[in-house]
Amino acid sequence: MGTGANLPFYPEGLSLTAIDFSSGMLDRAREKAKQLDLEVEFRLMDIQNLQFANHTFDTVISSCVFCSVPDPRRGLIEIHRVLKPNGRLMMLEHVCSERPVIGPMMNLINPLIARGLGENVNRQTGKILREVGFAVDEEHLWVDIVRLFKAEPS
Ligand SMILES: C[S@@+](CC[C@H](N)C(=O)[O-])C[C@H]1O[C@@H](n2cnc3c(N)ncnc32)[C@H](O)[C@@H]1O
Numbered sequence: 001m002g003t004g005a006n007l008p009f010y011p012e013g014l015s016l017t018a019i020d021f022s023s024g025m026l027d028r029a030r031e032k033a034k035q036l037d038l039e040v041e042f043r044l045m046d047i048q049n050l051q052f053a054n055h056t057f058d059t060v061i062s063s064c065v066f067c068s069v070p071d072p073r074r075g076l077i078e079i080h081r082v083l084k085p086n087g088r089l090m091m092l093e094h095v096c097s098e099r100p101v102i103g104p105m106m107n108l109i110n111p112l113i114a115r116g117l118g119e120n121v122n123r124q125t126g127k128i129l130r131e132v133g134f135a136v137d138e139e140h141l142w143v144d145i146v147r148l149f150k151a152e153p154s
Contacts, residue, residue, distance in 0.1 A: 004029030006063055007036055017057070019045040048074040052082045063092040067119040076125075076132045080153055089134065091149040096122040098144055125149065 001018035002025050010016060018040050020026050026042050033040045045051055048071055060079050069075045079089055097103045103122075110122040126149060129136045134151035141148055 001025060001029045001042070002063075002065070004032035006061070007032050007038060007040070010038075016040045017043065017052075019043045019047065019050070021046045047078060050078045050082050054081050055084045055087075056082045058084055058087050060087070060089045061091070062089075064094065066091065066093050066125050067121065067123055072123060072125060073128050073132060076128055076134075080133055083153055085153055087153065089129075089149070089151040091125065091151070092141075092146070093123070093125050093149065094121065094146050095125045096145075102143070102145075 001020045004018075007029065016038070018026075018029060019042075020029070021044065023044055026044060029040075030042055033042075043051070047065070047069055060083055066072050066075065083089060096106050106122045110120055114120050126136060126138055126147065129149060129151050133154055135154040136149055136151045138150070139148040140146070
């Protein structure tokens, strides 16, 4: 969920469950939901260890999350588990470029950024999505770094 920046963009009539492992972030998102008069179930939870039954959700959405999840593979396996078999996952994420020079440069600077800002600029989210069992359609929104992933359990 983060700060709840996405909350104004959800269509009306959805049943929304939002998680974050930071209680401070959830407080900010709760405030935003209140201002928007949105009903959201907020849960303090680690995406690497979701407290939901298998096949619970129709749709899972993340935006700019997987750069900071400590073990992205575990997080994506958990999403796969809690999605319904005909469910879908939509992610707006920045990842490592596959271009010569840019990609190796991102790998080179990643340890510094991870140490300083707690986020990673060299994640291979598309590759991991496919490895853990998603069929993936991806759109490159900025260079090949900011990508929109639309994925379904395969
Ligand atoms: C850059 S922010 C997300 C931005 C978000 N789209 C917003 O509206 O603010 C990344 C968020 O992911 C959360 N996060 C990172 N790793 C997580 C994990 N393992 N489980 C749950 N939340 C996590 C962070 O606490 C942070 O709030």
